[in-house]
Amino acid sequence: MSGMFVEVAPPTLPVPIVAPAAVGDRGRTARRLARRLGRGVVPYLYLVPALGMLIVWTYRPLVETANYSFYSWNLSPTQPATPVGWDNYHRLFTLPELGGSVWRTLLMIIGLLPFTIVIPVVVGLLSREVRGRARSFYQALIFLPFLVAPVASAAVWQWLLSPRSGAVNRATGSSVNWFHERWPALIAITGITGWHVLGFAVVVVAAGLASINSDYAEAASVDGASRWQITRWLTLPLLSPTLVFLVLSTVLLFAPQWTFPLIDSLTQGGPVDATTNVYYLLWEYGIQSFDAGLASAAGVVFFIGFGLVAAVLLWISERVTIHDD
Amino acid sequence: MSRITVENVTRRYGDVRAVDGVSLDVAHGDFLVLLGPSGCGKSTLLRMIAGLVPPSDGRVLVDGRDVTETPARDRDLAMVFQSYALYPHLTVARNIGFPLRTRRQRRAEISARVAEVADILDLGKLLDRRPRELSGGQRQRVALGRALVRDPGAFLMDEPLSNLDAQLRTATRTEITELHHRLGRTFVYVTHDQVEAMTMATSVAVLNHGRLEQVGTPTEVYDTPASAFVAGFLGSPPMNLLDAEVVARDGRLHAVAAGVDVPLGLGDPGQQGEPGKQGEPGEQVRRPAVLGIRPEHLSLRPAASDGAAPEATLRGTVRTIENLGSEEIAHCRVGAAEVAVRARRPAGFTVGEAVVLTVRPEHTHLFDRESGRRLVWRPDRDAPIPAARVPVAT
Numbered sequence: 001m002s003g004m005f006v007e008v009a010p011p012t013l014p015v016p017i018v019a020p021a022a023v024g025d026r027g028r029t030a031r032r033l034a035r036r037l038g039r040g041v042v043p044y045l046y047l048v049p050a051l052g053m054l055i056v057w058t059y060r061p062l063v064e065t066a067n068y069s070f071y072s073w074n075l076s077p078t079q080p081a082t083p084v085g086w087d088n089y090h091r092l093f094t095l096p097e098l099g100g101s102v103w104r105t106l107l108m109i110i111g112l113l114p115f116t117i118v119i120p121v122v123v124g125l126l127s128r129e130v131r132g133r134a135r136s137f138y139q140a141l142i143f144l145p146f147l148v149a150p151v152a153s154a155a156v157w158q159w160l161l162s163p164r165s166g167a168v169n170r171a172t173g174s175s176v177n178w179f180h181e182r183w184p185a186l187i188a189i190t191g192i193t194g195w196h197v198l199g200f201a202v203v204v205v206a207a208g209l210a211s212i213n214s215d216y217a218e219a220a221s222v223d224g225a226s227r228w229q230i231t232r233w234l235t236l237p238l239l240s241p242t243l244v245f246l247v248l249s250t251v252l253l254f255a256p257q258w259t260f261p262l263i264d265s266l267t268q269g270g271p272v273d274a275t276t277n278v279y280y281l282l283w284e285y286g287i288q289s290f291d292a293g294l295a296s297a298a299g300v301v302f303f304i305g306f307g308l309v310a311a312v313l314l315w316i317s318e319r320v321t322i323h324d325d
Numbered sequence: 326m327s328r329i330t331v332e333n334v335t336r337r338y339g340d341v342r343a344v345d346g347v348s349l350d351v352a353h354g355d356f357l358v359l360l361g362p363s364g365c366g367k368s369t370l371l372r373m374i375a376g377l378v379p380p381s382d383g384r385v386l387v388d389g390r391d392v393t394e395t396p397a398r399d400r401d402l403a404m405v406f407q408s409y410a411l412y413p414h415l416t417v418a419r420n421i422g423f424p425l426r427t428r429r430q431r432r433a434e435i436s437a438r439v440a441e442v443a444d445i446l447d448l449g450k451l452l453d454r455r456p457r458e459l460s461g462g463q464r465q466r467v468a469l470g471r472a473l474v475r476d477p478g479a480f481l482m483d484e485p486l487s488n489l490d491a492q493l494r495t496a497t498r499t500e501i502t503e504l505h506h507r508l509g510r511t512f513v514y515v516t517h518d519q520v521e522a523m524t525m526a527t528s529v530a531v532l533n534h535g536r537l538e539q540v541g542t543p544t545e546v547y548d549t550p551a552s553a554f555v556a557g558f559l560g561s562p563p564m565n566l567l568d569a570e571v572v573a574r575d576g577r578l579h580a581v582a583a584g585v586d587v588p589l590g591l592g593d594p595g596q597q598g599e600p601g602k603q604g605e606p607g608e609q610v611r612r613p614a615v616l617g618i619r620p621e622h623l624s625l626r627p628a629a630s631d632g633a634a635p636e637a638t639l640r641g642t643v644r645t646i647e648n649l650g651s652e653e654i655a656h657c658r659v660g661a662a663e664v665a666v667r668a669r670r671p672a673g674f675t676v677g678e679a680v681v682l683t684v685r686p687e688h689t690h691l692f693d694r695e696s697g698r699r700l701v702w703r704p705d706r707d708a709p710i711p712a713a714r715v716p717v718a719t
């Protein structure tokens with residue numbers, strides 16, 4: 001027999017694709033480069049407005065503050081600022097107020113945690129049983145204090161906590177002079193701030209709970225878990241990112257900053273500094289004592305201090321929280 | 326071992342009846358597949374069995390015990406979710422061991438049992454990983470492991486394979502079937518994939534709009550669909566359904582429509598009408614119906630013998646041809662209807678060509694036009710032919 005096997009050729013393109021000829025032309029290369037650069041610049045152009053705002057309103061004052069912390073100046077436009085080196089920082093750390101205010105800020109943080117973590121979680125878990133419209137109404141009720149202006153609530157609480165005619169003292173039969181005794185004043189400021197932010201925290205926790213896939217709880221209940229086991233082993237761990245957010249807010253925002261309008265309108269940091277936290281101290285230095293250098297130094301120190309605290313908290317939360325994906 | 330009984334169960338969401346009066350009995354060791362299109366209420370029915378959704382009406386029984394009011398955790402059932410619902414913060418080992426942990430078993434016992442299950446499912450190397458570090462197939466096996474770990478009375482599975490690619494799906498299908506054989510437990514398995522239903526089930530329950538259309542073995546459901554819906558849902562392509570009229574001719578029944586004249590192999594030739602009436606067929610008997618023929622039961626008649634066979638059946642034109650490798654599917658237009666024909670390659674179809682298709686009488690199905698239920702022939706000596714063809718609900 002004559003003949004032979006011939007392999008089937010692999011598929012080829014009938015017409016070879018012509019590679020674009022290498023361009024030697026300089027001008028064209030340069031133009032292409034410019035175009036590529038132009039394209040690279042475009043995304044940054046979009047960022048310019050936001051960055052501009054940040055620079056003008058945040059970073060420039062920050063740099064100026066850092067700058068003033070090395071001068072002595074009484075905020076008067078006619079008086080020149082005189083450079084004093086590290087003198088302001090030295091004074092800041094030798095004055096007794098700084099340590100005390102940090103300590104009181106810490107106490108406020110601890111006092112606020114029940115309002116920002118414990119009660120919202122309990123309320124959030126319980127209100128899951130309430131359905132539909134009743135639930136929205138209930139949440140709105142709790143959220144309401146958050147919408148009251150702090151100064152207005154200060155006025156209301158001042159009246160409620162007034163030593164002789166106040167509703168609180170009459171109901172409890174005590175004769176505490178809330179804003180003029182050391183501990184009661186601290187408790188009152190913390191408590192009123194807590195009352196204020198509670199609604200916010202409850203809404204945040206409710207949103208966190210709603211974002212947990214209900215499949216987990218259902219799977220667990222088929223797996224034999226009781227309601228308490230589901231809460232402890234699944235719901236709370238899965239809620240941890242929300243809780244970390246609330247702890248961060250308490251430490252960085254609620255305790256040092258949101259207490260400010262209440263302190264200012266109710267106790268002015270007193271009695272005898274009992275309610276002076278870091279921000280109020282800062283304000284006292286700058287606005288009341290007209291000591292711009294010292295206030296700036298304190299501002300820089302608190303900025304760095306809170307930055308470090310935030311970094312540590314975030315670092316911990318990265319390790320602790322569970323991200324569902 | 327568990328026998329699961331569902332009695333007249335209904336679930337309403339507002340005006341929607343997600344499940345509507347379904348009754349089922351799943352015997353010990355059965356593999357029941359709940360099959361149906363998306364939104365037909367399969368998941369809802371399964372979740373009612375699991376105890377995750379309370380029925381609006383009806384009862385659920387496990388081993389004859391009414392568990393309608395029993396919470397999910399006391400029903401001794403295991404469920405695999407479509408999303409797998411693996412606890413994201415727990416390792417594979419803790420995920421699998423979770424059902425034992427809820428039962429307060431000792432740690433050593435739990436890890437021994439987890440190791441055993443991990444061995445069966447080939448998960449030994451993954452025990453310290455978190456779910457997000459697993460592939461889809463591995464997640465699926467972990468979900469299976471969590472169900473297996475405590476030896477439940479029955480396994481409930483809601484589309485457990487739908488997130489896997491085709492190859493893995495075939496492999497896992499076999500694994501689950503093997504598991505069923507080995508464990509001898511009751512399985513209730515939800516899917517909209519008819520291949521899964523045909524290959525895995527010992528019985529199939531077909532649902533449509535919350536209602537049960539048919540329950541039977543895969544063979545029964547495929548070979549004798551109880552309704553036009555079941556016929557049109559199973560098979561790929563599904564059964565051809567043509568509006569036709571049943572007429573008696575020479576005492577024998579034919580399904581007739583434009584381009585269609587199919588002898589049904591029914592009727593009694595002994596009852597033949599008078600010779601004079603032969604020329605006017607169908608004058609006496611007309612009953613509207615739906616004629617069903619599976620694509621693989623149609624065959625092409627060689628064009629040469631066309632004229633020689635007056636009883637030849639479907640005449641149409643080939644419109645498109647799909648090549649499936651071993652077989653091909655020709656889509657033909659017959660009258661106003663589309664008819665698919667499935668045949669081994671090469672079948673000799675040419676696009677645009679006129680074809681004549683034949684079918685054996687025993688491969689024809691009839692359904693009622695209104696209700697869609699299957700029509701069965703009940704021979705009756707005394708009654709005239711049309712009266713005998715009453716719909717019989719099966």
Ligand SMILES: Nc1ncnc2c1ncn2[C@@H]1O[C@H](COP(=O)(O)OP(=O)(O)OP(=O)(O)O)[C@@H](O)[C@H]1O
Nearest residue numbers: 338341342343362363364365366367368369370517
């Ligand atoms: N919680 C609910 N609220 C309102 N309607 C619902 C709810 N759950 C299901 N339904 C409705 O009930 C019907 C059946 O839903 P079900 O989830 O049981 O369908 P399914 O057969 O599992 O579909 P799929 O294959 O898409 O999963 C659908 O029409 C759906 O919209």
Ligand SMILES: [Mg+2]
Nearest residue numbers: 367368369483
């Ligand atoms: Mg479903």
